[in-house]
Amino acid sequence: MDTILHFLSISDRIDSCGDYKAPSLIIEVEAYKKLLLDLKANGIKLRYITDITKDNIQYCKELLKFAKEIRHLDDIRANFSVSETEYMASATLQEEEQQHIPQVIYSNVKDLVGQQKYVFESLWNKSIPADQRFREIEDGIEAEIFEVLNNSERVSQILLDLAKSAKRELLIHLPNVKSLERLERLGVIDYTINASQNGAIVRMICPLSAGNSRIVKKITDNAPAIKILNGNNSPYGMYIVDGEKVIRAELKEPNAEKFSESIGFAVYSNSRRSVESFRSVFDLLWNERMLNEELKRADKMQKEFINIASHELRTPTQAILSYSELLQKHPERKEEMIQAMSRNAARLQKLTDDILDVTRIESETLMLKIEPLNLNDLISNIVEDYRNQIERNDDDVRLFYEPQTTDSGSIIVEADRARIIQVISNLLSNALKFTKKEEGGSIYVTAEEEGEEKENHGSKRQEVIVSVKDTGKGIDPEIMPRLFTKFATKSETGTGLGLFICKSIIEVHGGRIWAENNNEGTKKGAIFSFSLPLNKKQQQQQHQQYTMTSERRK
Amino acid sequence: MKNDNNKILLVDNEADIALAFKIGLEDSGFTVDAFNDPFEALSNFKAGFYDLLLLDIKMPNMNGIEFYQQMKEIDKRVKVCFITASEMHYYEEIGKEIFPTLGVRRLIRKPIKIDDLVKDLREELKSVNHNNNNHN
Numbered sequence: 134m135d136t137i138l139h140f141l142s143i144s145d146r147i148d149s150c151g152d153y154k155a156p157s158l159i160i161e162v163e164a165y166k167k168l169l170l171d172l173k174a175n176g177i178k179l180r181y182i183t184d185i186t187k188d189n190i191q192y193c194k195e196l197l198k199f200a201k202e203i204r205h206l207d208d209i210r211a212n213f214s215v216s217e218t219e220y221m222a223s224a225t226l227q228e229e230e231q232q233h234i235p236q237v238i239y240s241n242v243k244d245l246v247g248q249q250k251y252v253f254e255s256l257w258n259k260s261i262p263a264d265q266r267f268r269e270i271e272d273g274i275e276a277e278i279f280e281v282l283n284n285s286e287r288v289s290q291i292l293l294d295l296a297k298s299a300k301r302e303l304l305i306h307l308p309n310v311k312s313l314e315r316l317e318r319l320g321v322i323d324y325t326i327n328a329s330q331n332g333a334i335v336r337m338i339c340p341l342s343a344g345n346s347r348i349v350k351k352i353t354d355n356a357p358a359i360k361i362l363n364g365n366n367s368p369y370g371m372y373i374v375d376g377e378k379v380i381r382a383e384l385k386e387p388n389a390e391k392f393s394e395s396i397g398f399a400v401y402s403n404s405r406r407s408v409e410s411f412r413s414v415f416d417l418l419w420n421e422r423m424l425n426e427e428l429k430r431a432d433k434m435q436k437e438f439i440n441i442a443s444h445e446l447r448t449p450t451q452a453i454l455s456y457s458e459l460l461q462k463h464p465e466r467k468e469e470m471i472q473a474m475s476r477n478a479a480r481l482q483k484l485t486d487d488i489l490d491v492t493r494i495e496s497e498t499l500m501l502k503i504e505p506l507n508l509n510d511l512i513s514n515i516v517e518d519y520r521n522q523i524e525r526n527d528d529d530v531r532l533f534y535e536p537q538t539t540d541s542g543s544i545i546v547e548a549d550r551a552r553i554i555q556v557i558s559n560l561l562s563n564a565l566k567f568t569k570k571e572e573g574g575s576i577y578v579t580a581e582e583e584g585e586e587k588e589n590h591g592s593k594r595q596e597v598i599v600s601v602k603d604t605g606k607g608i609d610p611e612i613m614p615r616l617f618t619k620f621a622t623k624s625e626t627g628t629g630l631g632l633f634i635c636k637s638i639i640e641v642h643g644g645r646i647w648a649e650n651n652n653e654g655t656k657k658g659a660i661f662s663f664s665l666p667l668n669k670k671q672q673q674q675q676h677q678q679y680t681m682t683s684e685r686r687k
Numbered sequence: 688m689k690n691d692n693n694k695i696l697l698v699d700n701e702a703d704i705a706l707a708f709k710i711g712l713e714d715s716g717f718t719v720d721a722f723n724d725p726f727e728a729l730s731n732f733k734a735g736f737y738d739l740l741l742l743d744i745k746m747p748n749m750n751g752i753e754f755y756q757q758m759k760e761i762d763k764r765v766k767v768c769f770i771t772a773s774e775m776h777y778y779e780e781i782g783k784e785i786f787p788t789l790g791v792r793r794l795i796r797k798p799i800k801i802d803d804l805v806k807d808l809r810e811e812l813k814s815v816n817h818n819n820n821n822h823n
Contacts, residue, residue, distance in 0.1 A: 439774060440773050440774045441773075443772070443773065444745060444771075444772045444773045444774075445772075446772075447772035447797045447798055448701055448704065448772045448797065450797075450798045451701075451704050451707075451772060451797040451798040451799070452701065452704050452707060454798045454800065455704065455707035455708065455711060455798075455801060456703075458711070458800065458801050459707060459710055459711060459714075459801070462714060463710065466710075473703045473706075473707075476703065477703060
């Protein structure tokens with residue numbers, strides 16, 4: 134004690150810092166308080182750094198009456214004082230020696246004092262003025278609340294206020310279908326929509342049915358960013374605002390019309406720990422619901438696949454079966470019936486091939502035989518075959534190929550010949566199918582080399598773009614977004630697998646495929662295009678990567 | 688060959704199948720009008736003319752069920768058999784709700800032999816028309 138008194142008496146200024154407990158100790162322990170009074174009486178200037186919290190804010194304000202200046206530093210743990218000539222630090226932890234004067238380390242060695250002055254100045258520069266910290270605490274954080282409420286009118290009011298105050302995030306878990314209606318009647322849904330419109334992230338779990346679809350539609354129409362997942366019925370509802378406040382109410386009357394009539398006890402809190410724990414409950418629920426929806430989607434797609442595949446398999450089977458029965462009774466129509474049988478057998482084979490391709494694509498076992506190809510020759514040959522077919526069937530369609538005239542007259546890519554033929558044939562067949570319905574239709578095939586300016590591993594990426602443009606009715610806008618997915622077809626004879634397979638083949642080759650409608654003036658029709666890289670090195674790399682993947686999978 | 692002379696309206700978008708069924712049913716003594724396009728069938732439809740409709744379900748533009756709903760506006764007495772190549776459970780699920788309200792009792796599965804199809808249609812033609820009772 135004498136040391137401390139001595140220390141304080143010989144200085145005209147003292148710099149000091151203490152942890153978050155120090156302010157209360159200084160004010161509450163008589164001996165310290167007296168020292169402070171002495172300091173002030175002797176005109177000694179005290180600069181003090183501490184961790185100002187909402188628990189010690191009152192002590193800090195009291196301390197400010199004695200100190201020249203107080204500053205705040207988050208989580209500071211040091212407890213020392215330094216004057217012009219001397220240094221002193223507590224040598225025992227205050228946890229152990231709460232009420233007693235601690236043992237102290239004292240030194241007047243010039244170098245040590247100098248070092249400590251430097252440490253203090255560093256901390257001082259990192260800290261913020263007490264006034265600023267006081268404002269932060271008083272504006273931002275209210276006293277911690279954990280209230281159990283049984284006044285349902287008050288719960289309604291708190292819920293409304295919370296919905297109104299939301300700025301960053303709203304997490305809502307509703308117990309049943311009717312809760313959404315009750316919240317709407319209360320006005321909470323409108324505030325929730327406002328919050329989303331003003332940038333808050335809103336997630337909602339609620340049992341969904343026809344009963345509340347009107348409100349769901351209102352929400353998604355006005356605030357499409359709000360994510361709503363279908364939930365199970367639950368005995369309570371929860372509303373978490375900005376990660377700061379939570380209200381959780383038990384559902385007592387599931388069928389009540391008014392919110393206040395539906396709830397039992399409620400808990401309202403702004404304590405960080407309780408908000409965090411409710412939030413983690415919400416996140417768990419959310420993830421479980423997400424998983425559930427994904428499973429449902431996968432299940433629905435699986436059923437859809439089986440249904441469409443079986444329809445496409447049984448239809449040609451029915452035709453073959455019927456004509457084989459009828460052949461015996463109708464020898465006069467033999468030719469016609471055999472043609473129908475072979476037409477349907479071919480359709481069956483095409484579907485079988487397509488389904489096998491899809492299986493290979495989905496199991497990533499589609500093997501490519503990469504070789505250098507001259508696309509110019511390849512397309513010319515396919516186009517020639519199709520011209521013959523058009524002539525044979527007497528279709529009113531003209532087919533043009535306009536190869537780009539390059540210096541060499543050839544477009545070399547590294548690709549699987551059979552697969553590229555498959556893609557081009559598929560695009561041509563589609564074009565033909567939709568063009569021959571119109572009078573005097575045309576199909577234009579083009580292949581153009583293009584150098585993309587995009588830097589890719591330091592080298593310019595070169596590619597060829599092949600397009601098939603027709604004068605058919607064009608692509609139905611309804612189907613456009615899922616054109617390259619499985620079973621997207623508007624035609625009665627397509628398997629709906631062709632474009633999906635094309636996309637996979639082109640992407641495995643490192644290219645892209647896309648479709649658009651022809652919007653040039655009065656022209657109409659569809660344009661399907663794909664690109665293939667011309668860069669040999671890159672091409673080889675991709676091939677190796679792919680076969681490696683395939684082999685690993687086997 | 689028994690001559691039923693029952694008149695059947697057949698609608699199936701698959702031309703090969705529609706023709707095969709038409710030939711096969713005519714061999715068994717039915718009179719058959721076959722259409723590939725539901726809209727065309729609808730515009731040629733005359734109330735009281737057909738005894739039975741044989742309708743494919745999955746067709747582009749208008750499915751067989753929608754087609755039958757429109758048909759019933761014109762002819763409440765006409766009997767119906769649906770035929771489909773899709774998974775049965777798929778239509779059984781839908782059917783549970785829609786079929787009873789429409790008086791539909793028979794859903795035939797493709798592929799089917801023509802003899803079996805004839806048998807099914809004759810049974811349906813012999814049956815009491817609940818349809819009638821429901822709507823008169």
